[in-house]
Amino acid sequence: MTKQDLAACHDRIKPYIHRTPVLTSTLLNEISGAKIFFKCENFQRMGAFKMRGASSAISKLSKAQKSRGVVTHSSGNFAQALSLSAKSLGVKAYIVMPSNAPQVKKDAVKGYGGEIIECPPTLEERERAAAKIKEEKGATFLHPSNNLDVILGQGTAAIELLEDYPDLDYIFTPVGGGGLIAGTALAAHFYGTDCKVIGGEPFEVDDAYRSLQSGKIETNITINTIADGLKTQLGDVNFPIIQKYVSEIIRVEENEIISAMRLIWERMKIIIEPSCAVPFAALLREKDRFKDKKVGIILSGGNIDLNNLPF
Incomplete structure (x- = not known):
């Protein structure tokens, strides 16, 4: 860096x-x-600050990657950030959220245009669901903090x-x-x-x-x-x-x-x-x-x- x-x-x-x-x-x-x-x-x-990281990661993707969308798993701010960033950049966003995530956060993700995939509330289930979307849709996985x-x-x-x-x-x-x-x-x-x-x-x-x-x-x-x-x-x-x-x-x-x-x-x-x-x-x-x-x-x-x- x-x-x-x-x-x-x-x-x-x-x-x-x-x-x-x-x-x-x-x-x-x-x-x-x-x-x-x-x-x-x-x-x-x-x-929240996560709008910055989400915008950075999506804007670095190739045209082909953008056409297939992005996926993440998040129960909160990154779910909203990725949804809004993707909408701003004309990219489809798939958001894996645990079933017990607050309704206010689910509503926000939907409002920003993200497609929610619910899963049981464990990290393993979240990762499994995100991997499935990645495989089926060809979407690029973006980690909320380790990217x-x-x-x-x-x-x-x-x-x-x-x-x-x-x-x-x-x-x-x-x-x-x-x-x-x-x-x-x-x-x-x-x-x-x-x-x-x-x-x-x-x-x-x-x-x-x-x-x-x-x-x-x-x-x-x-x-x-x-x-x-x-x-x-x-x-x-x-x-x-x-x-x-x-x-x-x-x-x-x-x-x-x-x-x-x-x-x-x-x-x-x-x-x-x-x-x-x-x-x-x-x-x-x-x-x-x-x-x-x-x-x-x-x-x-x-x-x-x-x-x-x-x-």
Whole structure:
């Protein structure tokens, strides 16, 4: 990966994404002791950063591949992102979703033009169903986080943040499947000036934290977290990038996630989902270390079930 790869990716997807705003809050700066710059991907098309990676991956396909469509398995944001990206680029999208996925997310996928294939709610069943579509339709499988074009696309949020604020000391992101933090780390390496990338992760699903400790991809036994977007694990494409370029991962408790989420809702008057609050919670947990530092935080998304708020 080079700076040119990232720049070319950013140019390629600009017609299909929003350049999201960066917001600040004097009060949250006072509470944290740091100078925080929130990159608001909750204002991205379909409500999350994943629009970037999906647009990047589809736009790289050949004409023949585009004519046969794309397939993924996802219960949430990538399902919506791939559906909308495919629609924007005139490509058919097949989305394998577990039967227990929230109806609001299924409705969103349909609204964006994706064709849903339901399956039992296990990873094995999801993969089997996606493989069947790939074989029958000739569609190209796109992984939500373990695909280099997706990773480069996710990194463009940090490129924009660093174009606006080139002297950031740190960028914090949540860690789920690893695509966002890997892309962010590449962007910080090539566009930042000694800008370190730190991940936030719930204690309840701390596979990435343990993976960095052990040097191999770890899994989770329990996934009992409110941060439903962070229940996935790292992959063999993004893990080496994370090992090389990510400084550390800070783990947070469930009550810290809810508290951070509530602060942003109350003080900034914007909607974020629980996964999105995790990096801010990580900063608050270790705030003495980041006093007076310039910190970028990627607010990853705002797709939340308003009937099921944690406060």
